Structures are given as C-alpha cells and as structure tokens.
Amino acid sequence: MERIISGTDMKKVDEYTINEVGIPSLVLMERAAKSVADLIEETTDKNSEVIAIAGTGNNGADGVAVCRMLYIDGYNTCIYIMGNIDKATQEFKTQIEIAQKVGIEIKDASRLTRDEMDKKHVIVDSIFGVGLSRNVDGDYKKLIEAINQSKAKVYAVDIPSGLNADTGKVMGVAVKADYTVCFGELKLGAVLYPGADYCGKLSFDNIGFPDVSYKKCETVYKYHTSDDLKLIPKRPNYSNKGTYGKLLVIAGNKDITGAAFLCAKAAFRTGAGLVRIFTAKENREVIQKLLPEAMVNVYDTDDFDKKALDACIEWANVIAIGPGIGTGGIQKNMVEAVLESRKNTVIDADGINVISQNVKLKKMLHKNVILTPHLGEMARFENKTIDEIKDNLVKSAFNINYMYNANGILKDARSVAVTQDDIYINMTGNSGMATAGSGDVLTGIVAGLLAIGCNVENATTLAPYIHGIAGDLVATKMPKASIMATDIIEEIKNIMPQ
Template sequence: MKNIVTGTDMKKVDSYTINTIGIPSLVLMERAALSVAEIVCKNQLKDKKILVVAGVGNNGADGVAICRILHLKGYNTELYILGDISKASTEFKQQLSIAHNIGINIVGDYNDADVIIDSIFGVGLSRNVEGVYKDVILKINKGRNFVYSVDIPSGVSADTGKICGVAVKANCTVTFGSYKIGTVLYPGAEYCGQVVVADIGFPQEAYEQIEEQVKTATLEDFNFIPPRPNYSNKGTYGKILIIAGSKDISGAAVLCAEAAFRVGAGLVRVFTAEQNRQIIQRLLPEAMVNTYDVHHFNMKSLEACLKWCDVVAIGPGIGTGVIQKNMIEKVLEYNLPTVIDADGINNISEDERLKKKLHKNVVITPHLGEMSRFLNIPVEEIASNLIKYGREVNYKYNINCILKDARTVITTEQETFVNLSGNSGMATAGSGDVLTGIVAALIGIGVEFNNATVLAPYIHGLAGDKAMEYVSKTSMMATDIIEGIKILFKGMR
C-alpha cells in the first residue's frame, strides 16, 4: 500500500520530518529540486529555453532551486517571480539569494519558453486564484510549451482535487513523498499529466502522524492472495454463488461468473431466471446453473444454493421488484460474505427494511447513480465528495463500499483507499459486472474480506490496462477486461 495525502496532512508530514526527526527544510528542498531537475534533464535537450515561474512560498523556493540546478548543468534558464518578495517564506529568500549569487537571469514579465516549470503554488494554496496569478496561469495554458508542475499543478487543491478558479495544465507533475489527493481525484488528476512520485526522504514514521490515512493498492498487495498449492482441488478455491440476470438480461451473469473463474474461483453457480438457462450453459459451460420462474418463485431453491456457497454476489441485471427484494432479504439472512451490485443496490435503496438487514460481511459496489439512490443525495454532490460519501456508507451501515467512478474510492471499516489502476476504456457496459465477479472470487479463494474489497478494483483496473495491449480504449468491451485478467495473472504467477 502507498499513502495518498491531503495538502493539510502533507504539511504535518513536512513539519514532523523537519522538527521532530531533524532533517533540515533546505535538505528536503534540495532533494525535491534535484528530483525535478533530473526528470527535466532526462527529457529536454540543452538548447531548450526554460522558464521557471515561481510564487514566493516554499513551492516557489523549490522552483528557484530547480532553476539554479538546471542553470549549473548548462541549461538556458530564466526565472520569473510572481508575488510580493517582502512576504516571501524564509526558504524562498535563501534560495533567491543563492540564485542572485550564481547569476540566474530574473525576468520582469512572463515570456513564453519551450519548457515551463510551474512552481507558483503547491500544497499551500489557500484561496481562489485571481489577478496576476490567474493571468499568468491562463498564459501558460495557452502556450504550446511542455509544462512541468512542481508538487501539484498550481491552482489544484491538494486536499480535494478541485480547481480553485483556474489551474495549470501540466504535461508532467513531480509530486514529493507521496501522491496528493489533488493529483489522484478528478478534475485535478486531469491537470497533472503524467504523475511521478519522487522520494525525497520523508520517513514512513512521519506519515503515521496522519489521523485519517488514505492509501492505494500496489503490486505488493497481490501477496494477499494465498498461493495455489499442488495439493488442492476445486473445493479449495471457493464456492461462489452469483445471483444475476433476468428474463431480458443474460450477459451480466456470464460476465460476472467468467470473471470469477478467471480470478481463480474453483466452483461458480449462477442463480438466474429460467429463460437464461440455455444461453448461460452454452456461453459458460463451466458454471452450474439453477433457475427460478418469476411466476412460481420457490425460495427453497435459493436456500439450497445459499447453503452450498461460501460467498454470494447478487444484483447484476436482476431487475427490481418484490421477488428481487425477497431474494435479497433471504441472502442477507445467511450472513455470508456478500457482494451487492447494481439492481441489488437499487432494490435496497427502495426499501428501508432491507437497509436495516445489511451486515458487516456486505460490500456494495455502486456507481454514482446507484450511490445517489442509495444515499438519496444528488449525483453531482457525491461526484465532488467521493471520499466523504464512501465513508458515510461505512459509518451509517457498517458495510464496505466500492464507489465506482473514473477514480474508484474504497471504504472499509478502518480505512479509505483510492484505486489508481484502470482507464477510460473501462467505461463500457458490463465492466461493473466483471468487477463484481472479481470481488466474490477473491473472497472465495481466501483473501480476507477487507483486503478483497481493496484488491478487486485494483485487479479490475490492471486487467483493463492489460486489455489495452491488444485493444484500444475506444474499442474495449467488458469481455476484453476478462481477457486482461488472463494476461495479468499470466505475467504474475
């Protein structure tokens, strides 16, 4: 796992590192500046004209140091300072004095260059960007230059990812120590271009000072998946029950079940409407199929399936209505690890009685529309506060939540995560059904419930990224994501 921090928390990390650990501020700053300079040197030829645009806080101080390092390496650099130097931070004044001594060329106006280094505001941005700052940021965005942002694009709130009036559109952002919330959540994430996290020497101990930590999964977290021993059989890898599909929808069950198999599930049983039996058996002969008749619904057959399974996923394509609500009620009575998606969530949203039956082995996987119905809060409000509402589900109902969006936010009893894998090719019908199958299968193969909640969206996104090896974002379909799961695991184990 890696940390993702708010700007406010990053200041605590800075301060703990400087004041308690004792690493001097200027040492951190030199490492920060060196990390940016190294990336610029790797990508830019020496004949390029580089303009460093610096504010007068410590983000600007980083910029002045970067300007000096590049100048000493023989780059054609100039420095443009925005703001009142009499109000500058101590570090800025120190860096400026060094820059003067070395003979850095300081210009009085913004002038276009091949490369812009944006060090106007970092995590200290505290209000809307206006006046001359706004004018310069608009000029930077108009130019055809390559833009590096230092720590975060100036104008993006490091705490939320919101744009404070206007923000620099960078090609590359070098952020220090860890991702900032503003570099991972949209719209801020879109302004960053490529994000590089530079290690500048903050000790992990400093991150432990943060009260509400946010993290992201990394490849190391595949270690949550137990090994697949030689001495095992299909029963070792979980019995997964998938309650999906209805008279007019059969594909959801197939996608969900196939994804579960591809993540390693041993046995998958689909419980669906009678009309789907043949098509599911034809498309996925590996799955067992039990069916119900909507006109003569027999709860006993569902109970038999629930007694059989270790994990249940309910919802994709089931529709809404009395039968569906009764099925969900029955599923919840069994207290199994339970994944609830799509219409599973929609039915619960319509029924307070079902909400009361949610238990701590439940994870819901809503997209924004489903979340909006579930919490009865407008989509726009949820979209701009993903973490807040993800946490609210957890506090209110004591269940895990995978809130799906271009950046999926995951909340478990203890922790909050933002998933960083995946791409916009995955915004395609059935993509969520694949995720549901992945969550259920991970639990089935023995990944602890909270870990499965976090790992599933990560695997789903990596599979979408793998799918891009043979299909474009434009053409990607949910079946390609399943293909991506195969490629992913082939490369791993």
C-alpha cells in the same frame, strides 16, 4: 502498496519533520528541487531554455532552486517571480539570494507574455503548491492561462498550480502540466479527477520524510502496486475445486441475460472453483450454452419458489447478488435472504438499488458485505445527487463503512475502495472500461477473490486494481473505444499469479 496524502496532511508532515524531527526546511527543499531538476535533465536536452515561474511561498522557493541546479548544470535559465517579495517566506528569500549570487537572471512574472513563454522550451510551474488557499483570479489567473496556451513543456512542482491538493478540484484555473513531481507521497488532489487530468506524467519522491512524520496525518490513503498481487492466495497442489469456493451468482432476470454470464465468467477466470448461477428460467438455455462450466438454477418470476433460493444460499460460501436482477418484491426477498445468511457477499447494481429503498435491509448490512455501487447507485443509496457524490467521492465511499459497517467499492474513473481498516484509491484502468457490463466483471472478480480465499478486506481493495490492469492490458491491443466487457475478462488470466 503506496501512500496517498491530502495536501492538508502533507503540510502536517512537513511541519513535524522540520520542527519535531529536526530536518531543516532547506534540506528538504534541496532534495525536492533535485528530483525535479533530475527529471528535467532526463527528459530534455541541455540546449533547452528553462524558466521557473515562482510564487513567493515555499513552492516558489522549490522552483527557484530547480532553476539554480539546472543553471549550474549548464542550462540557460531565468526566474520569473509572481507576487510581492516583501511578503515572501524566508526560504523563498534565501533561494532568491542564492540564485542571484549564482548569476541567474530574475524578472517580474507579471510582465511575462505568451510570446516570451513560447520562446522557452521548459516552464517550471512553482506558483502555488499545497499552500493554495483560495480561488485563483486576477493576474495569477491570466498567468496560468498564458502558461496553458504556451508551447513550452510544463513541469509542475509538487502539484499543478491552481489544483486543490485535498480534492483535485480546479480552483478557478489550474496549470495543465506535462509532468508533475509530488513531494513526500502522491497528493490526493493530483490523483482524484479532475486534478488527475492536469498532472501529465505523475510521479512522487519521498525527499526524506521519515515514517514517524506521518503519524499526525488524519488519513493515509493507499493504492496497490504490482507487489500486492502477492496478497492473492496461492493454490496448493493438494486441492480440489471445493478448495476454491462455492460461489452463488444471483444475477439476471427474464429480460437480462448477460449480467450473470459476465459476472460468473469473471469469477471463474479469477479462480473460483464452483460457480452456481441463480437466475430467471428464461436464461437457462443461453447461459448453459455460453458458460457450460457453471451450474444453473432457475426461478419462475410468476411463481417464485423461495425454498430453491434458500437451498442455493445454503450450498454457497460466497454470494454475488445484484447485476440485472430488477428491483421488485422478489428481488427484495432475495437480498434479504442473502443478508440473513451473513455469508461473504458482493452486492452490486439492482441489489444495491433494492437496499436503497428499504431501511430494514440497510440495517442488515454487515462486515462480510462488499457493496460495489457506481455513482448513480451510490446517489440513490445515500439519497443525494450524483454531483454531491462526485464532489465527495472519498467521503461517500467512507460512509459505506462508517454508517453500515460494510465494505465498499465506489466505482468511478478512480474507484475508491473502503474497508474497516483502509481507504484505497485505484490507480489502474482507463476510459475504455466505461462500457456496458464492465461493472458486472468487477463483481465477478470480487466474488472470485473471496471464493479463492482472499479475506474481505483484500478482495475489496484488490478487485478494482486487478479489473483496472485487465482493462489497461486490453487497451494495449485495441483502441479504448472498442473495448468490451468480455475483453476485460479475457485479460484476468494474464494477471493472476501462476
């Protein structure tokens, strides 16, 4: 697990470290600059001409220090200052004095032309960091546009200039970097879209902030790394299929067959011991052919037998409900019966749509429920527009827990998983996963994790991580355009622990 911090919180970490812990600002800066200088040395040859384009805040001070380090190591460097040096931070003035004494040429960035930039190989973007406080316009805007048109390789210091470090929004215009090194932790604004698209290869360097400095943060976001796969429960030798859960998948209706199959198969590949599918009678034959491992119970849409459903719910210890079920009266009764059971439950797609239309069902949500809406479903659930959800991705996901005491995975290019303890941002996956049925596979993974004994919190945060790695593994074998949901399922077996 690693942390992700908003720009606003990172400023608090900075302040606490400098003022309370007592690590001097220039010491942190030296390490920050060193990590960018090292990256440039690793990824360019020594004949490269490097320029730092520096604002007059501490981000600019970092950039000046990067240039000085490269100069000392034999690079041909030059510093271009953007802004009024009289209003510069003390650290910036200090870094400029040092650079001057070392012998580096210092120029005015407002005169820097595209032609001149093209002659350079590397641009160190240090115009704005987490201190960006308003939209970028005027000469700053022109400068950033010129950087984006130039042929030079761009290294962003802390965050590409112009990105909102809290939200990932582009504040008018933003630098398109080839590399970004965040200081402390990954910045939320570098991880969320559209910001993520501006960062190029993204990395972070702690630069010496102690853990104690993070206690002032309002929210510490997290993301999973491969180490966290150890949270998946081990399979004891002395076990049988009952040990790995009795999963009831309520999916599909008389017009939709695939959803139940995809969800159930993904759950099997994740390790579920027993899977029973409850679906419309029209689906029985095809599901039995596609997935003979699953048990199948069916209902008649025109003559719904609630007792059969109740028996299935009684049998199960984990339930996944929603993919392709439809949103009529029968479906409302199904969701209600499932919620009444208070068992570990994943609710997706139409299951969420049914709840969105029904205040009583919303009130029945509980702490063992994991909702997995995509943006459209979340918009209906919160009675907002998709744009409103997109603009407040993290907050919308957070509301699933805050308002309804449930867990949630708000699915997007960066899915946000929320439990009562944590907010995880998923860093795996790719655009090839934007394909029909991909969400049904995720539902199956969540349910499978619950079935094998993951607690609700770990299932909520690990499922999008595993789903994304599966998608990334598929992408190593075929173009993203060709990826189908069934391909994603087949990679789950390459991720699960032996």
